[in-house]
Amino acid sequence: MRNAGRLKLGFYPLPQSEAQRLRAHLCFPAEQFAALDPCVGDGAAFHTILNQTSALRYGIELDAFRTDQARSLGIDVVHGNTLQVQCRVDGLAFVYLNPPYDFEVGKTDNQRMEVVFLRHTGRWVMPGGVLFLVIPQRQLAGCARTLAEHFENIRVYRLMAPESLKYNQIAVLAVRRSRQRRLRDEVLALHTSQLEQLSDQPDLPPLPDTAEIQYAIPPSQPAAFVYQGLPLDEIEDRLIESAAYRQVRRTLLRERGTVRGRPLTPLHGGHVGLLCTAGMLNGVFGEGESRHVANWQSRKYTRTWQEEDDGKNIHHTREYFTHECTLLWVNGTTQILTHEAPQEEGDDDPEASGPEFAQPRGDSAQAATVLRDSKVIVMPSRGATPERNNMPDRG
DSSP, X not given: OOHHHHXXXXXOOOOHHHHHHHHTTEEXXXXXXXEEETXXXXXXXXXXXXXXXXXXXXXXXXXXXXXXXXXXXXXXXXXXXXXXEEEOTTOEEEEEEOOOSSBOOSSSOOOBHHHHHHHHHHXXXXXXXXXXXXXXXXXXXXXXXXXXXXXXXXXXXXXXXXXXXXXXXXXXXXXXXXXXXXXXXXHHHHHHHHHHHHTTOTXXXXXXXXXXXXXXXXXXXXXXXXXXXXXXXXXXXXXXXXXXXXHHHHHHSOOOOOXXXXXXXXXXXXXXXXXXXXXXXXXXXXXXGGOEEEEEEEXXXXXXXXXXXXXXXXXXXXXXXXXXXXXXXXXXXXXXXESSOOOOTTOOOHHHHOSOOOOOOSTTEEEEEEEETTEEEEEOOTTOXXXXXSOOOOO
16 A cells, blocks of 8 residues: 555545445344444444444444544444454444455565455354445455355445546445355355456446345344454553653653743744744644644745846746745644745746745645735645635634
């Protein structure tokens, strides 16, 4: 997986249109049943599939922010790594699995995460229970053996939403086979081969709006999950209170300089710029949704342009320094503040357009802002929409 994908922990949510189509393929019992999404994310797709049913909805999510989002939808979420969670075998009536599309990282045998998650959570599905698996089509070959050995009534559909086509996603619908109905070796090899061939088949049927057959979810008892990993968020919160941290803090963290007193005369822009780039205005500001971290630094820019003089092209290069502030908001959004507006596309006049605008770095940047006349003006970055119109008062 690319670094951009790892930054969001492989979170590629199922489009709502496809979730509605998957729901049409399910037949829900009147009694309660236990349902799990081992990679629940924000819970939107799982909520759509099971909304207004008698489901006892469970989820597992590694990201703390998305865990809170899923819990707000009424899903009982375990905050942690799915591979460090244990559940009773044959304890779930329905599992919706959209695993990370990546390789595991270990000392040996780094398998695809689709295979690892299927083997880990597939045994939790009770005989007669339903599994909905969403994976890239070419990864079906790796999952073929596990699916053929433990599941039956397997159907494979191509997902047609734009985001699903981007990742070549398919939906695998299956029912858990009972232990008494084990396949003979030659039959198992045949079913595995058939599924492996589907991983390269270009004309898979799309997931229909109306189900050809509906998968009936059986009733089940409530499920119990045991997380055996470390509570990372709790450790992080209590770390600063420990005696060991207080002993090494001066070694790990530079003492922050402070400026006290009132200036004799009002500060002009140059004074403020020196304070910013010296780190005197760095820190955490705001409260609630407006809470953010600010970090100032100097940036060097180079502007080039050409002029024609007596039939000769003269190439000019100008270097200059400017101040730049990076903001990290409490919801994960990042912004970069610079002193110039972005250059309009198609404007070739360097004097009219001013210096080039510093675009946000990384896929997590959602907007860029510029400082002008002591006000913050939000300028949309390329391919992104700003989520804030004002910077909060940091006094």
